[in-house]
Amino acid sequence: MHLAASDRYDSMTYQRCGRSGLRLPAVSLGLWHNFGGVDAYETGRATVCGAFDRGVTHFDLANNYGPPPGSAEENFGKILRADLAAYRDELIISTKAGYLMWPGPYGEWGSRKNLLASLDQSLQRMGLEYVDIFYSHRPDPDTPLEETMGALATAIRQGKALYAGISNYSAEQTRTACRILRDLGCPCLIHQPKYSMLERWVEAELLDVLEAEGVGCIPFSPLAQGLLTDRYLAGVPRGSRVDKGVGFLRQEHLTPQRLDQARQLNQIAADRGQSLAQMALSWVLKDPRITTVLIGASSVDQLEQNLSCLAKRQFDDDVLQQIESVLSQ
Numbered sequence: 001m002h003l004a005a006s007d008r009y010d011s012m013t014y015q016r017c018g019r020s021g022l023r024l025p026a027v028s029l030g031l032w033h034n035f036g037g038v039d040a041y042e043t044g045r046a047t048v049c050g051a052f053d054r055g056v057t058h059f060d061l062a063n064n065y066g067p068p069p070g071s072a073e074e075n076f077g078k079i080l081r082a083d084l085a086a087y088r089d090e091l092i093i094s095t096k097a098g099y100l101m102w103p104g105p106y107g108e109w110g111s112r113k114n115l116l117a118s119l120d121q122s123l124q125r126m127g128l129e130y131v132d133i134f135y136s137h138r139p140d141p142d143t144p145l146e147e148t149m150g151a152l153a154t155a156i157r158q159g160k161a162l163y164a165g166i167s168n169y170s171a172e173q174t175r176t177a178c179r180i181l182r183d184l185g186c187p188c189l190i191h192q193p194k195y196s197m198l199e200r201w202v203e204a205e206l207l208d209v210l211e212a213e214g215v216g217c218i219p220f221s222p223l224a225q226g227l228l229t230d231r232y233l234a235g236v237p238r239g240s241r242v243d244k245g246v247g248f249l250r251q252e253h254l255t256p257q258r259l260d261q262a263r264q265l266n267q268i269a270a271d272r273g274q275s276l277a278q279m280a281l282s283w284v285l286k287d288p289r290i291t292t293v294l295i296g297a298s299s300v301d302q303l304e305q306n307l308s309c310l311a312k313r314q315f316d317d318d319v320l321q322q323i324e325s326v327l328s329q
């Protein structure tokens, strides 16, 4: 059993999730990559326990995380049982359903059948009685939103989830989903969109909708999967996400233009006494509508470096302008 650090709540900040009563750590850890059956279990275990020791109380999963799909939940369940069982009430654990998980017409998307069966499978893999947040992982163009949101509300009424979340929903879909969930007596807690210096779609409308609806925001891939770090500035390191070739980040994304932008941003970060990864996270967190930033990490070193972004969250206007001018190139 892991003995958690006694000072684990001293340096983390916790922010209220929308208008709910739940506070989340400013940095949360996601298990999409690096915690699957193909990865080194001990590294994942050290990263999860190390995160908890530093006040990261929120761990984000989904039915399909791995690879193979389901294995991240299995490994996380193993870590929970072996190391963190005594701390369940200090943890916020999320999972999602919506992407392909099993064959046939019920193994993906947003039907009531898919969501509720998938949640039961996730609980079994993690050895949990309930998750804290259950998400619809993506909007389903062919299922009425009432059905998908109704399934989230059912999960909550059954005691299998405490809060409802949505991910990858547009601003308009979010507005409607929030209304339906409110009418069902299960207000939407949180939205999980992709957001980073390189992916800005949420700024147009979604963040305003979330603020008006009282819903929190947990951006994923804030480091653009490693592009907004020094990971690829001197080539493709062995064992990196691009080298492994298992995810969406591919060699062709490392264009000369992107790498040149990353080098310039790296210099701006160095001038303000941060690494590029730290500056990219501080940049996402500067907007008060962002509840927590959802990072990935393949080592305890990366995790520690990233958590230190909290030491410098303010930006001078001229630095923000320098960043904008690099991003517009």
Ligand SMILES: NC(=O)c1ccc[n+]([C@@H]2O[C@H](COP(=O)([O-])OP(=O)(O)OC[C@H]3O[C@@H](n4cnc5c(N)ncnc54)[C@H](OP(=O)(O)O)[C@@H]3O)[C@@H](O)[C@H]2O)c1
Pocket (backbone or CB within 6 Å): 029, 030, 031, 032, 033, 034, 060, 061, 137, 167, 168, 192, 219, 220, 221, 222, 223, 224, 225, 226, 227, 229, 230, 231, 239, 240, 241, 242, 277, 294, 295, 296, 297, 298, 299, 301, 302, 303, 305, 306
């Ligand atoms: N809702 C959705 O549809 C959705 C989609 C994607 C992700 N997510 C969630 O968001 C979480 C985070 O996504 P993500 O992993 O793409 O986030 P990310 O933080 O943008 O990327 C994480 C990767 O960046 C590299 N990295 C991290 N810190 C670094 C550092 N200090 N220096 C150098 N490289 C560093 C590592 O790559 P290496 O592995 O190369 O070391 C790490 O695996 C996921 O785990 C998942 O929970 C949700």
